[in-house]
Amino acid sequence: MENAYKRKKQPEVIRRALLDQAARITLEQGLSKVTFQAVADAVGVTKGGVMHHFSTKNALVLEVFNDAMAKFEAEVNAAMADDPVKYGSFTRAYIDATISLGEQGQEEYDNQATLYVLMLGDSELRELWAKWANEQLKKHAATDNTETLCMVRLVADGIWLSDFSGIDIADKQSLRDRLIKMTQQDFDS
Secondary structure, three states, X not given: OOOOOOOOOOHHHHHHXXXXXXXXXXXXHOHHHOOHHHHHHHHOOOHHHHHHHOOOHHHHXXXXXXXXXXXXXXXXXXXXXXXXXXXXXXXXXXXXXXXXXXXXXXXXXXXXXXXXXXXXXXXXHHHHHHHHHHHHHHHOHHHHOOHHHHHHHHHHHHHHHHHHHOOOOOOHHHHHHHXXXXXXXXXXX
């Protein structure tokens, strides 16, 4: 390990490493194990180095959540931009951002799992997730506001939670394909 006092200062690189390690600790050990000392040890900086970037543990956890949310939202937006069919496009993008089929890199799955761990452990973060989800539903009401599409998103959430919980689903690809098919028909008419 490099000496923290002789290392060239790279604040954005260090901040990124702090967020990544805090997310990893959250997933592997739980939110209660995310401490300034644990994150500092994982990155190879001093506890004061962590405190330079984040004034409190809550500030660190909130930033880990915001980082994971931004990546999740970017994935949803990119999928919507590539979808030529407007009806159900938010729901299809949500399905693909939520259901890990193993073709994505581990980092994307970790972002999803990080969101779940953080939300399950903190009511304020659940409120932030609900705010984002409700804003998205309002924003995409013209294309994704049907009972069927709501059920599809809730099933995708259940599959996401099963991934996080370690519940083995025999044919996740088939479930994903069936959910996508349900977004391509207007069952609520």
